């Protein structure tokens with residue numbers, strides 16, 4: 001007892017070491033209790049250090065990847081070669097990998113963890129960064145209708161999307177016309193940059209107004225780094241290291257307090273992004289102020305179908321009657337811009353990467369597009385695209401496997417706690433889940449690493465259940481508000497691309513690394529114009545194609561470069577009469593219609609090689625060329641060459657009877673959901689699936705559930721290479 005008396009009698013300065021000692025002992029005892037005897041102690045830990053300190057998870061976050069590390073932990077923990085649904089990743093944090101866990105936490109709308117504060121801009125919270133559900137739902141009410149399926153499929157948004165995708169198609173057309181090495185094929189195109197430009201152009205026109213957003217797509221020729229070259233600050237946030245720095249140092253306790261000093265470029269690029277947005281906002285706000293504003297009543301706002309920013313500008317808080325100040329508006333809109341800016345390009349690049357490395361998928365997809373859609377882009381409505389089952393399957397499968405930035409999501413268990421997979425989680429526990437893991441549950445998605453669109457070809461109810469388990473857009477009240485917009489963009493791009501181009505991944509041996517993991521390689525893709533190719537001959541050179549895509553005058557496709565080919569007589573030879581038969585368009589204004597008829601795939605599938613009487617083409621005798629020797633006016637119809645069905649079979653293999661006609665998925669989307677009539681129509685179509693569904697394609701559906709091939713447990717040093725392995729498996733199919 002003597003030492004206690006001596007402590008009490010000593011001066012406060014002398015007490016300090018004792019106090020420090022006691023604090024350490026108490027801290028250690030507390031950590032030991034939490035780690036070994038606390039309520040989470042019965043949950044297997046990713047590593048013994050994780051039970052003691054949250055820095056273990058931060059270490060993984062910074063040096064490796066929570067996606068692969070947590071995924072492997074979930075697989076490793078289970079004794080039955082399946083996945084363990086819950087794993088402890090910190091003293092107070094668990095990772096879950098089960099649909100049931102997601103329902104418990106996300107379905108019930110547990111609050112976000114304070115980590116999300118990093119997404120505030122201009123010093124103001126926004127819908128995404130606010131942790132309180134109340135603040136979130138009042139903000140979401142303002143513009144949820146602008147992002148609804150009705151709005152996205154409406155004229156305003158559709159015309160924005162279509163015109164921007166048309167710019168990409170024209171860019172590809174110019175690329176393939178000017179490539180002197182491969183006739184009708186583009187050189188390497190860094191697709192992610194193209195899609196970044198697309199997303200920025202679509203979103204800014206969507207959020208502000210046509211003509212008041214960015215215009216990157218018209219500057220793609222400036223080079224692969226167009227987006228960065230144009231100095232758009234926002235993109236800077238997606239510059240690999242800068243983003244890593246920004247998100248890590250500014251979001252994680254205790255670093256966020258000193259993050260500004262630790263991260264060299266992150267905060268700077270955030271500031272730059274904010275300045276960039278201000279530049280866009282200024283003229284838009286000025287115009288809105290000077291025009292008749294929408295009614296600032298709740299009803300008026302809901303009915304208004306214009307830009308999201310306009311809604312924010314005239315919104316008044318119903319309780320206080322106060323409008324949002326400009327920093328609040330800017331914070332909100334910047335967040336929406338950032339939210340889609342990485343995810344959409346990443347998803348599109350991934351889908352193109354997969355279709356390029358899975359030729360049978362690409363062939364099926366193309367057949368469905370060619371047999372179901374008109375060739376002229378202006379004749380295709382999104383409603384038509386939205387009903388295609390194989391296109392939908394390819395996109396769903398791509399979105400299932402893609403690893404987008406919106407990955408590590410965390411929620412806090414509320415008062416009263418909850419039970420997940422038989423484990424009690426007390427209030428305050430942080431629950432983390434990632435689409436990367438949830439979308440790879442082997443009992444839901446057999447053979448989860450395989451890119452297999454056919455797994456989505458299911459009867460309606462089964463399809464819905466499967467889709468509910470896919471978590472790419474998260475779930476519950478705080479799921480992605482941009483879902484419909486992004487799906488519309490992705491579907492339009494994929495349909496417009498594959499109806500016209502065959503894609504090949506260049507240098508497919510190179511490993512895909514995710515940009516935020518230090519990517520040094522973004523997919524380079526070659527686009528080969530298949531509509532220009534018939535029976536080994538390139539029509540491209542002989543035909544001044546009427547553009548298949550609606551474009552504004554200044555965007556008209558440039559004159560194709562004339563070139564001779566080993567496959568065909570040169571144009572000059574043809575003009576001098578070496579070819580016996582030529583066809584010309586009588587009325588050039590009808591070129592578009594001619595082109596549509598020319599490749600009418602309904603007659604393709606029926607094997608009908610008779611020219612359609614509606615065409616404006618007519619046969620001309622040799623010698624008549626001089627009257628019409630403009631390449632712009634010359635068309636070679638498909639019936640002169642190999643029949644379309646024969647051509648398709650030659651390229652894609654013989655037609656096979658369907659093994660699973662009844663498994664055709666029912667179409668998604670507004671049309672399909674409304675009633676059975678349209679669905680029936682679609683089911684009656686000569687479907688690609690009937691021709692090409694094979695035993696091999698549906699094999700994964702038959703695999704016994706709950707099995708997964710075990711992954712090699714990586715040492716920490718090897719985790720860096722994990723994406724290679726995952727990618728290898730994906731691409732090996």
Ligand code: HEM
Nearest residue numbers: 127128339340343344347406409473474478480481482486
């Ligand atoms: C493939 C594309 C996309 C994917 C995979 C995706 C994914 C997600 C996910 C997983 C969340 C929830 C994140 C969390 O709770 O931590 C989310 C939220 C959000 N997303 Fe997306 N997103 C995509 C495209 C877009 C687009 C194009 C926009 C808008 C232009 C957008 C705007 C938002 C917003 C505003 C939120 C916050 C919603 C809220 O807090 O209620 N997203 N997104």
